[in-house]
């Protein structure tokens with residue numbers, strides 16, 4: 299990978315600075331945004347309007363361009379966004395019933411407070427919390443106790459001010475296509491707590507970031523929207539219904555035209571990440587929280603205000 303500008307130095311203190319999620323100063327953020335805007339190949343895929351943009355997108359792998367082209371017309375409809383907001387909203391008063399997504403966030407928060415939770419929706423297969431939709435009265439009883447792993451197509455819902463740990467998508471080839479709200483993506487050189495930051499970008503609906511084994515496979519995603527006060531970080535839970543949403547596709551190495559036989563799988567069944575508390579590298583099986591089949595029915599049954 300090559301970049302056209304001098305990069306900010308690795309700060310070596312990713313976890314030494316207080317401000318979550320990126321642990322950078324305002325000036326470092328500005329430099330990283332400039333670096334992101336000039337990265338080669340381009341971090342973002344779009345219709346080039348300048349020769350320079352065209353040149354920076356030229357070396358994006360054809361398999362990635364194909365995924366991006368197929369996703370470019372995807373949008374959440376206005377009623378889907380409103381229904382998602384209704385299910386993300388915090389309780390109006392203590393003890394009030396909350397929607398399915400806020401319920402799942404609370405459940406995930408109980409298990410892991412190392413970073414604020416987000417929601418992963420598998421577009422194929424089952425989710426870990428599909429059964430909660432039953433408790434919401436939206437579904438017939440379902441006896442699946444656990445979700446599937448490795449869905450190639452995933453919808454991610456990012457509550458305002460919530461973020462992921464630094465993680466790697468291994469040897470997969472994929473896209474991160476913004477559907478709603480706003481998402482910040484910090485791209486790292488490799489998977490390490492002190493890894494050099496390559497660039498920061500903000501995705502808005504219709505914009506597409508990407509990753510491959512050789513480029514931009516390691517990142518952290520953060521929704522910079524209004525979380526309702528308080529400072530984000532471990533143990534944070536927002537108090538608004540604002541969110542960003544992104545559509546992700548991950549192709550395994552043998553599913554792209556550029557398959558090479560290196561003997562490693564590094565497929566989408568498991569991705570590595572840096573644990574925010576222990577700072578150790580760990581692997582997570584890519585189970586999802588919900589299936590799109592279930593969430594779509596829940597959203598369709600949600601009264602609109």
Ligand SMILES: [Fe+2]
Nearest residue numbers: 465467517519
């Ligand atoms: Fe990711």
